[in-house]
Amino acid sequence: MRPFVISTDTTADLPAEYIKERDIDIHGLYYAFGDVVHTADNPLSESEFYNRMRSGEMPTTMATNPEDSAQLFRKRAAAGFDILHLAFSSGLSSSYNNVCIAANEVMDEFPDCKIIVIDTLAASLGEGLMVYRAFQLKDEGKSMVEIVEYMNKHIQNFVHLFTVDDLFHLHRGGRVSKATAIIGTLAGIKPVLHVDEYGKLINIAKVRGRKKSLTDLVDRMGELIGSYKNETDKVFISHGDCIEDAEFVASKVKERFGKEVVINYVCPTIGAHSGPGTIALFFMGEKR
Numbered sequence: 001m002r003p004f005v006i007s008t009d010t011t012a013d014l015p016a017e018y019i020k021e022r023d024i025d026i027h028g029l030y031y032a033f034g035d036v037v038h039t040a041d042n043p044l045s046e047s048e049f050y051n052r053m054r055s056g057e058m059p060t061t062m063a064t065n066p067e068d069s070a071q072l073f074r075k076r077a078a079a080g081f082d083i084l085h086l087a088f089s090s091g092l093s094s095s096y097n098n099v100c101i102a103a104n105e106v107m108d109e110f111p112d113c114k115i116i117v118i119d120t121l122a123a124s125l126g127e128g129l130m131v132y133r134a135f136q137l138k139d140e141g142k143s144m145v146e147i148v149e150y151m152n153k154h155i156q157n158f159v160h161l162f163t164v165d166d167l168f169h170l171h172r173g174g175r176v177s178k179a180t181a182i183i184g185t186l187a188g189i190k191p192v193l194h195v196d197e198y199g200k201l202i203n204i205a206k207v208r209g210r211k212k213s214l215t216d217l218v219d220r221m222g223e224l225i226g227s228y229k230n231e232t233d234k235v236f237i238s239h240g241d242c243i244e245d246a247e248f249v250a251s252k253v254k255e256r257f258g259k260e261v262v263i264n265y266v267c268p269t270i271g272a273h274s275g276p277g278t279i280a281l282f283f284m285g286e287k288r
Helices: 016-022 046-054 066-078 095-109 124-139 144-157 167-172 178-187 210-224 243-257 268-274
Strands: 004-009 030-033 036-038 060-062 082-087 115-119 158-163 189-195 201-208 234-239 260-265 279-284
Touching (some): 004 124, 066 082, 066 095, 082 095, 082 144, 124 144, 124 158, 144 158, 189 210, 201 210, 210 243, 210 279, 234 243
Parallel strands (some): 004 082
Antiparallel strands (some): 158 279
């Protein structure tokens, strides 16, 4: 049996130390302010990125480049590895299709190499949680095929819950109307959203006030976690440059569920659409 590696995208929002520890190839999705494109070789710090958004600059985003992905696959294939790639939701980006193009190209070049690309239908640390779970299974001795079978069986059990602080970023992305953004902002309304079974961002509730919206995420976790409480040992939280709010949600999760919590930034590719002040909570549950 050939050895295999697990890779993913920048949108998985995994902590840098975990990526280094696990030697994970990260396929890049890029972003730009004006004519300046930021890549892994030309990044902005997360705080600078969100501060520029706060000052009124609006970034644009780009999907993975098939040739860049092919180069990462090619390196592993040439070294004798099969590859399991967990890709950003096809409901939010064309990156999944681009990575599939790259995988097929490299498998043509290296017929002995098997590359499986999973459409995670996930985003941010929801995608990251799937990668984390895949490595747990690998550590248990599961084969690449067995991990794929697990992911396909449980893909709808990776729950994503979000709230945002500024409705106008959702309006820019077509998630809410301009009237809703204006009226909701004046009334202090904070939406609660999730990533649905098709991998798309859907508004599921409206809560008055920031603190209530954060508490609502944890309440919904209580409703959804069910028999999956012990499926993983960690809960993931990502944030749009609002660490205090992330730590508040983490404290509530630890208090109610006794779970270890991993906190990291929402990457610029996703943050460009959700904006500063985004808080997202990820865990395994009965359904999305």
